[in-house]
Amino acid sequence: MFSVLLAALLAGSPTATVPFPQPTSSVAAADWLTPFEKGNGNTTATYQECIDYYQRLDTRYAEVTMRRAGTTDSGRPLHEVVISADGQNDPVGTRAAKRQVVLIQNGIHPGEPEGIDASMMLARDLVREPALRPLLDHLTVVIIPIYNVDGALNRNSTSRANQNGPESFGFRGNARNLDLNRDYVKQDSRNAQSFADLFQKWQPEVFVDTHTSNGADYQYTMTLIATQKDKLHPALSAYLTGRLLPSLYQGMEQRQWPLTPYVDFEGRTPDARGLQGFLETPRYSSGYAALFNTIGFITETHMLKAYRPRVKATYDFLYLLLQQLHLSAEELGKARAEANRQTAAQQTFPLVWQLDTTRAETLQFRGYEGRTKASEVSGLPRLYYDQKAPYTKPVKYFNTFRPAVQVQAPQAYVLPQAWGEVAERLRRGGVQLRRLSRDTTLTAEVYYLGDFATVPRPYEGHYLHSRLQVRQEQQKQRFYRGDYVVSLDQPHRRFAIETLEPQATDSFFAWGFFDSVLQQKEHFSDYVFEDVAADLLRRDPKLRQQLEERKKADPAFAKSASAQLEFVYRHSPYCEPSHLRYPVVRWQGGALNTTGD
Template structure:
């Protein structure tokens, strides 16, 4: 199969305006931008009168600023004015894995075009919040791509995947160990964007697509995320196909050897430790993965094309965006899926590049020899999840005052938490632990899973100062998912309740079926 050629043409970048040129544009895609160059690029847009506002999301562990950009026309003073505008508010971040560098460069190009280039009219219909260099410390840990990002087709020198603490920032959205995560969650809580995008590069499989994409994969499907998966991304895909850009739902071949390709195509995990999965539980969420085997310039072009096509589609459908986000905000499910498994496969035709063993590396992402031959293969495609355990969502959860660190996690997620202003006695349900399993070391934690069940509510007394988490709120389902003891990716998983976990004990999270009739105060 002949590869689509438009991206090769797009990779020949038109002369940028004035001094607003990215490092790849200045070097014929020989290198990626440094942190200082990203800041200088944004400053040059401001100096040109681009009408953007540049701020600092937070500070990295090694002391670097994490810039954000608000692109709006007219400029908005803050989140409230952005909401009043009626325009979709779209958050886009890049470089969370700092070896995956084309998202950073593509987002800088898009910002230039939105503000001083040919895409300015888009800002009549959409507001963009951009974080082009999310992992600033990883970006500056430059080294040979053969070490920092093996298997990626350029540039020769890139940063590292982890942040300055050694954390994978795209596994940190529940445990919140990194300052980057805490800062971005605070920003998301403040602005409450309608859509969230995260720009990456693939690993591994040799396929026939310029870019693969995914909605949030958590099986707790909201109206917004279901619409993204079933309509928005398919419409963007069709638009890009007409432009000559081939895309497909994100995944990897189960077996890359030519005779075994038909075994299937499978996506990644569903846990909200991944940013796109967490955001998909409360808003439109889109993950972008440029094809790592394409040249650097082509990956920049394909990512830019995907971002622009998505922004155009959202800008053209503001009423539908608002309706699906509003339906998600208003939804009050009576249960939450706390464990998941791959959904049954569907049959589809996937374009594979035939590759030969090259003797480099091992495992599923071993380097192979490319042939340039592309073949459509009918195979099972697994790109969704189903729930395997559901728990009823109560009226509220309660935590004793000693669990203030858990409350800090909830508040950073944007969950509303209250405290009882007086003692209260009433029916309270508890979760009895049958077993506690401490698993492998991962990202600075030992992952925990528990077995047990909720008992019937019994009379109990809650002292003044007890934390109460009502579920009738914007993020009620998210609160339920992270607090439920049996959740596969909640606060129990990440060790926040370890000191209270032992077989036959009661879990610290308890449930109420009605709100206490005593004064309650918001936790700031």
């Protein structure tokens, strides 16, 4: 249904514009204009101007509450702004009032500030404009004014070399030079730690993260990433694709902001091979949100459009989203409840996803012809997009993903207390931990880590692992009083599984939290172990047979004395069992003696 409507919308021309909401009182309007509105259309609020504006709203309107929600790596606080019809600013009271929560995050990349300015105007209009106030009947809006406070303070006019305004803006990296939109699982930054606490406190139904795109040139002022439909629970996916997305695309078309899915493609230009759906794994904001059955949106206004229309398009999208959620609040609530209920009983969980290149929809894409001309720098051919040659043409859209690796959920995981930093991140993900009340030996499912790939240079402060192969076996292992038991009989089991199963794309293993088990701590001296190995082979005919079979199958091995000695060592009791053994075990054996965390 959605693909048919989307194709029709993208094929058509924009209809009449719905006026951009403006304050009604001329006296009040001047008093409540934002820094963006007071400027020339090419300026964005500074960090302090933004915070001061929300503080004024908090002081003036009972419906608005601004407060600290944690800290950031800059030392400045992370703020939350809560907007509700009656001033109810507590999550428990909000749920009791049967209101759903929309969390809007701005400034994760402060060089992409449209959402900062648009949300300031939206917050004001929600409490000042009679036409907008009904949107709060069924919704509570929570706004993070600027998430990357650190980058917002690092203001400049040059770090976004490909972007058309504003005149000055913040920097992408935070105070530790981290890209916070890769930090949701690993949580190296205090920003991400504070966000996790805030997210779990509110557990929003819908999450929005506002951005500016890079990449190709095309006619759209905004493109959109929605939670990848195959990764989202089917009940929520049906609501998203059947109800919410068609309404948003139609509404934006009516406001002369035609949308297209985020322009991610292989090849020279978008029309060469078509667009690909963006697979937002849990390192990204919307991928993280999906682990908790929260629908996510990432708005991507186009870098080459002027700043004023980018802000207005962002405002209109946020307004339309609230309008559609207001109209379908009951439907969303039922879908979310069903998703939570089924997730609690789910047994098979995908860990890795792969694009299905055999399935594609067709979109009517509004682009510009890609041409080449001689470079004034090198004299060689270079690509440019000819804005005098716009087109609307059908392109393929590949947006079906299939599970490439899946796992059956255990009853529980047992995590040794030595890995406290992992336990901290599980807690921030809302996972309930218990602790063994006494020392015990468990026969549990153990992973041994096989081949994997590692990036050659650090990625966001880590040497990221991928394509892990594992070997699983039942093994007795000693655990101690205080070690953590992660039962999966709890609401946030999907987060626990996708972080503790080492093969998952953004598992704690993938981010290097368990790298010390990859290093062997003991070995042998050749001249000493030669005699030990010979004795082992005399006493173990089966090991001798394995060695001989390996020599017959591998001529290079047969010619290497050191390789054969290493083979015997690896198959002997002298080889340390903890080397390459993943320290988190899967438990299937019933209740354990535990105490509260």
